[in-house]
Amino acid sequence: TQLLEQSPQFLSIQEGENLTVYCNSSSVFSSLQWYRQEPGEGPVLLVTVVTGGEVKKLKRLTFQFGDARKDSSLHITAAQPGDTGLYLCAAFSNSGNTPLVFGKGTRLSVIA
Amino acid sequence: ETGVTQTPRHLVMGMTNKKSLKCEQHLGHNAMYWYKQSAKKPLELMFVYNFKEQTENNSVPSRFSPECPNSSHLFLHLHTLQPEDSALYLCASSPSHANGETQYFGPGTRLLVL
Numbered sequence: 001t002q003l004l005e006q007s008p009q010f011l012s013i014q015e016g017e018n019l020t021v022y023c024n025s026s027s028v029f030s031s032l033q034w035y036r037q038e039p040g041e042g043p044v045l046l047v048t049v050v051t052g053g054e055v056k057k058l059k060r061l062t063f064q065f066g067d068a069r070k071d072s073s074l075h076i077t078a079a080q081p082g083d084t085g086l087y088l089c090a091a092f093s094n095s096g097n098t099p100l101v102f103g104k105g106t107r108l109s110v111i112a
Numbered sequence: 113e114t115g116v117t118q119t120p121r122h123l124v125m126g127m128t129n130k131k132s133l134k135c136e137q138h139l140g141h142n143a144m145y146w147y148k149q150s151a152k153k154p155l156e157l158m159f160v161y162n163f164k165e166q167t168e169n170n171s172v173p174s175r176f177s178p179e180c181p182n183s184s185h186l187f188l189h190l191h192t193l194q195p196e197d198s199a200l201y202l203c204a205s206s207p208s209h210a211n212g213e214t215q216y217f218g219p220g221t222r223l224l225v226l
Contacts, residue, residue, distance in 0.1 A: 004154070031212050040121075042202050042217030043155075044114065050212075088155070092211045099168065100215060102155040 003027075004089055004103035012109040016078050021106040023089035024071040030092050032065055032072050037086040037105070079110045115139040116218035118203050124224045125193065133188040133221045135203030141216070143209040144186040146178060149200040149220070161186060162209040193225045 005024045013019055023032070031050045035043035047056050049065035049072060056063045060083075062075040076083055086105045093101070116137045125131050137144065146158040160168035161180040175197075177189040186203055200220045206213040 033214075041219050042114065042116070042204070044217070045214055048212075048214065090155075099157045099160070099170070104152065104154050 004091060004101055006089055006103035006106050008106060009104065010107050012111065013079055015080060015110055015112050018075070018077050019079060019108070020073055020075045021087055021108070022071065022073050023103055025091070026070065027093065028069050030069075032069070032089060032091040033100075034063055034072070034074055035088040035090060037088060038084075043088055081110045081112050084108055084110050114216045114218065116203060116205055116216050118218035118221050120221060121219065122222045124226065125190070126226055127193060127195070130189070130191045132190065133201055135186040135218055137184055137205040137216070139205055139216060141205040141207050142183050143206045143213070144180060144183070145204040145206075145215065146186065146188055147202040147204065149202055155202070160209055167209060195225050198223055198225045
């Protein structure tokens with residue numbers, strides 16, 4: 001069973017602070033995705049990373065895929081209340097049409 | 113709006129009731145999925161349909177019965193559920209059920225079983 005461990009589980013910060021959340025596994029993945037889920041909604045895809053060591057930026061969000069394709073991080077600069085939500089990482093394995101595996105998520109609260 | 117709609121958004125049912133959840137996608141996708149999201153647990157894949165054929169049943173109890181009449185619609189029929197089945201049920205779709213395809217999620221149905 002491929003497990004994705006996300007940390008921290010909960011994070012509450014003040015507006016303007018920086019933060020990093022992590023997604024780790026002992027398995028190698030062909031690609032990894034980050035989603036954000038707001039209350040009352042389904043997850044919405046933020047980014048897909050494919051290449052080991054890849055870094056992608058989406059405005060104030062920076063995503064990195066580990067060199068060995070086993071882990072990833074999401075860094076948010078100058079967090080805003082609108083960043084509040086559940087951040088989920090999800091990954092595809094290297095083998096065939098296996099299901100997308102999700103972590104439990106990091107629940108972020110940004111206080112104004 | 114992700115192009116995937118789900119109804120109802122909220123549902124309360126007793127353990128002896130029969131109800132159905134509906135999902136519709138307007139994206140022209142060929143694969144559709146049902147997930148269960150419970151507190152403190154990862155999203156759990158329940159069923160996968162690819163070109164209207166069920167390709168995965170992730171050891172889901174028979175009290176959950178999926179139906180996919182066409183590539184745009186997916187149903188989840190519920191019968192004699194248990195309180196522990198209370199959760200957010202999410203539908204998703206993707207162009208096909210291939211490794212790496214992006215899945216688009218609906219807003220979910222929040223189910224409470226009494």
